Amino acid sequence: MGTNSAKIREAIEQIRPADVQAMERAESRQLNLTKPPGSLGRLEEVSIRLAGIFGTEKPVIGGKAVIVAAGDHGVVAQGVTGYPQEVTAQMVLNFLAGGAAISVLCRHLGMRQVIVDAGVMSDLPSHPDLRSLKFGRGTADISQGTAMTRQQAEQCIEAGINLAVEVIESGIDLIATGDMGIGNTTASSAITSAVTGIPPEETTGEGTGRTPEELQHKTRIVRQALEVNSPDPSDGLDLLTKVGGFEIGVLAGVVLGTAMQRRVVVVDGFISSAAALVANALCPRARDYMVASHVSAERGHRVALTGLGLSPVLDLGMRLGEGTGAVLAMPIIESAAACLSEMATFAEAGVSDRDPDPTSNGEATS
Numbered sequence: 014m015g016t017n018s019a020k021i022r023e024a025i026e027q028i029r030p031a032d033v034q035a036m037e038r039a040e041s042r043q044l045n046l047t048k049p050p051g052s053l054g055r056l057e058e059v060s061i062r063l064a065g066i067f068g069t070e071k072p073v074i075g076g077k078a079v080i081v082a083a084g085d086h087g088v089v090a091q092g093v094t095g096y097p098q099e100v101t102a103q104m105v106l107n108f109l110a111g112g113a114a115i116s117v118l119c120r121h122l123g124m125r126q127v128i129v130d131a132g133v134m135s136d137l138p139s140h141p142d143l144r145s146l147k148f149g150r151g152t153a154d155i156s157q158g159t160a161m162t163r164q165q166a167e168q169c170i171e172a173g174i175n176l177a178v179e180v181i182e183s184g185i186d187l188i189a190t191g192d193m194g195i196g197n198t199t200a201s202s203a204i205t206s207a208v209t210g211i212p213p214e215e216t217t218g219e220g221t222g223r224t225p226e227e228l229q230h231k232t233r234i235v236r237q238a239l240e241v242n243s244p245d246p247s248d249g250l251d252l253l254t255k256v257g258g259f260e261i262g263v264l265a266g267v268v269l270g271t272a273m274q275r276r277v278v279v280v281d282g283f284i285s286s287a288a289a290l291v292a293n294a295l296c297p298r299a300r301d302y303m304v305a306s307h308v309s310a311e312r313g314h315r316v317a318l319t320g321l322g323l324s325p326v327l328d329l330g331m332r333l334g335e336g337t338g339a340v341l342a343m344p345i346i347e348s349a350a351a352c353l354s355e356m357a358t359f360a361e362a363g364v365s366d367r368d369p370d371p372t373s374n375g376e377a378t379s
Contacts, residue, residue: 031065039064085151086196132259173266191336218312264288
């Protein structure tokens with residue numbers, strides 16, 4: 014992967030693998046906490062991952078935020094979605110007004126919401142909670158050629174890195190990736206197929222709701238985009254340039270910036286996972302900092318998660334995007350860290366551990 018961006022190169026160089034020794038200490042601590050080994054199930058696995066991310070067997074979670082990046086997609090001209098393109102801008106306004114699902118969840122769960130205009134087609138009014146970046150007025154039609162220039166792809170990723178660093182420096186330890194963009198499941202299907210080698214028939218889903226005939230058409234468009242562009246699955250910038258989206262690029266940068274800062278990326282649904290695939294192609298070490306929040310009902314999401322080697326925390330049959338699944342998983346992730354860090358060990362609590370030899374009845378044997 015070649016890039017002219019010093020910012021991207023620096024971020025990649027600074028991303029280190031998760032701390033294996035901290036994970037080993039966390040695993041040992043889990044075995045000595047006042048509970049039967051393994052009785053907290055997946056919470057134990059998540060807590061050990063957190064230990065590796067934070068570099069301590071007693072990870073502590075501070076602030077939590079979701080970064081929702083929005084962008085339009087030129088491929089909607091091919092009839093791949095039932096919603097008009099204007100919905101992207103309208104939903105951004107809904108986020109800012111507090112009326113969207115992600116806004117409600119953030120409000121009720123006490124999480125910060127950061128909204129980014131990465132490339133919405135229409136102009137949006139200025140708002141104190143809106144980051145207006147706009148790397149273009151929607152991408153080009155990926156069924157006809159590349160989504161964007163390589164320079165635009167680099168700019169998106171740079172902005173995501175900078176945004177992640179800024180948010181983390183404000184006291185945030187968990188960053189969820191969220192999205193908004195009519196047509197972005199088509200781009201995500203193309204990215205997922207390109208990276209995993211799984212055909213479009215298995216990565217393309219209903220999105221905002223497609224009939225069987227419309228789904229076949231959408232699948233053909235994804236296949237056409239791959240044939241026209243031939244994206245290089247080992248080059249994250251090539252993937253983003255050829256079949257990506259501006260919001261996907263920003264989220265890929267958020268993943269890299271969060272990993273660089275040794276914090277947790279809580280990956281949301283299909284579009285967020287496509288962004289994670291782009292980030293992983295740029296720097297495979299970034300995967301150590303990802304936690305998959307849930308598995309979407311969108312067909313290609315399981316394929317993307319398998320490609321990332323991640324197991325989801327939740328399965329609620331959701332397919333909304335916006336970061337909704339990720340913010341729902343955050344309290345569970347936070348709870349995993351708290352149990353590992355705050356539970357007493359058997360020795361600390363003065364509680365008898367299980368007998369190492371259950372046949373001895375507590376008596377010495379000769």
